[in-house]
Amino acid sequence: MSRVVCLTDRGTTQDRMFNKKRFFLILLIVVPVTLLLPVSYHTTIAPFFGARRDIGTREMVALRTVPHPQERNKEHCTNNVYVRPPPWSHSLPTIYVITPTYTRVVQKADLTRMSNTLLHVANLHWIVVEDADNKTSLVGNLLNSTGLNYTHLNVHVVEKITSRGSRQRNVALKWLRDTFRLNDSHHGVVFFGDDDNTYSLQLFDEMRYTEKVSVWPVGFTGAMRYQSIKVNALGKVYGWETRYAGTRPFAIDMAGFAVNLKLLLSKSKANFRVYNVGTGQQETRFLQDLVTINDLEPKADNCTKVLVWHTRTTKPPAFKSQGDPNIET
Incomplete structure (x- = not known):
């Protein structure tokens, strides 16, 4: 009877070790992706919202806020377009x-x-x-x-x-x-x-x-x-x-x-x-x-x-x- 209990305890221990390994594996995947998100945002999205630093370059100055499709009206008819000229x-x-x-x-x-x-x-x-x-x-x-x-x-x-x-x-x-x-x-x-x-x-x-x-x-x-x-x-x-x-x-x-x-x-x-x-x-x-x-x-x-x-x-x-x-x- 005691032998059975020992085997059961060993199985439980192995399961715990496996779960810990899986947990750390998930962390190794999730953490780098999370850290990369701000970099991705700044390189692909942020330039469109940033203020013009150099008048010689032509950037998008501002974007219209695009609401939910059901809430759109004639004032929100454009997306990702210029809504005003470059700053004076x-x-x-x-x-x-x-x-x-x-x-x-x-x-x-x-x-x-x-x-x-x-x-x-x-x-x-x-x-x-x-x-x-x-x-x-x-x-x-x-x-x-x-x-x-x-x-x-x-x-x-x-x-x-x-x-x-x-x-x-x-x-x-x-x-x-x-x-x-x-x-x-x-x-x-x-x-x-x-x-x-x-x-x-x-x-x-x-x-x-x-x-x-x-x-x-x-x-x-x-x-x-x-x-x-x-x-x-x-x-x-x-x-x-x-x-x-x-x-x-x-x-x-x-x-x-x-x-x-x-x-x-x-x-x-x-x-x-x-x-x-x-x-x-x-x-x-x-x-x-x-x-x-x-x-x-x-x-x-x-x-x-x-x-x-x-x-x-x-x-x-x-x-x-x-x-x-x-x-x-």
Whole structure:
């Protein structure tokens, strides 16, 4: 009888030893995994929530809180996207992007695409000028939802003019001259960006420190794969690569240059001609009021890189159904 008890005690002891080994084995697996979790969090998630340390890098600044699917509403419609532009830096010149726009089927789509690009650019102010009697809610609501710094203007162009968008650009130039004074310490650059173009983010870095007028190539324009500027070995502009009216003093596309804000303020008469200006002459006449060819600053690796393209949105085919007229497209 005592022998049986001894065997039983030995079995119990072995079971305890086995359980202890299993317990320590589990600890060896669980503890390292637990210690690695904070490292994983900081390397894969934390950067998206962290504050920007360097204005030269582009990080996600903030994310929307995404509720339970059943609790979602129109204010929680995006996830893992930019909800505001990079923090403002007082050490960077401001880029003022002037964009004429007009009512059409693809207007909201074009403005949305452009705003998604501009959201990545630090110290940017978007001046959108509608061709309309009154500012439309479509454009106003879109601008307000982007989180961008913006100014919303309008002017209705009733009469036929030579160049679409010229009067709108002039309204934006007037706003800049009314807002800033030449002796202000504010530094900036002005760029004329249409809402149907495509822009590389590098383009905005290139133009930011423009001293007078900076220039670069433009893709898909003037019946060419790209229209460019001739630059000599000393980095000076001496001509134009274009198929149309190459003898123009400034044979350049509207998307192919930027102007220093102080230069614009000092040249109060510089505006876009509205009447009696031939095709391709708007840019030339405007730039003639500002600089000479010797003042031009070639960007984009001495004008060897294309950073902006004319990519007009194709008009959708005829709709077989209009759907709910209250839903914007």
